[in-house]
Structure formats: structure tokens, C-alpha cells
Amino acid sequence: MLGLNETITAYNLAEALYDESGKFEVTTPSGEQFVVTCKPGHPILNLRPLPHNGNPLVLRIRKVAELQGSQETVR
Numbered sequence: 001m002l003g004l005n006e007t008i009t010a011y012n013l014a015e016a017l018y019d020e021s022g023k024f025e026v027t028t029p030s031g032e033q034f035v036v037t038c039k040p041g042h043p044i045l046n047l048r049p050l051p052h053n054g055n056p057l058v059l060r061i062r063k064v065a066e067l068q069g070s071q072e073t074v075r
Contacts, residue, residue: 007062014044016061023065029057039067 010016
């Protein structure tokens, strides 16, 4: 399990966030950002950016909030 503000890199978002819960800020190599919310028992099936010039793209994933019941804790 990732700790709050912990950052990892991955090629496949679904694999990286398997069995995680919370809100995650995801940054693409081109700098685009989006937020993914993971809830226990609700898996992400697959999200992998298309390769650029034959090279797989690495996503930077940072945990920005914990989910506690129906509330979020942001730090």
C-alpha cells in the first residue's frame, strides 16, 4: 500500500494501483495530469498509454488522499 504523498512510476495504471484505495494524481510524460479514485473492491481493468516511437510511456503516480468511509483525508 502506498503512503500519502508517496510517488511511484509504472507503465500500467491498473497494475500499479491494484489493491490500493485513495485518490491518486497521475502525470503522463507530456505533463498532463488527472486524478484517479480507487475504492476497495472496484478494480481498474486496464489503462496503459500507447507507446511513443516504440518506447512505452511511464506514468508518475502520487497518492494525494486517503479514503475513510465516505470521506477523504487530503494532506
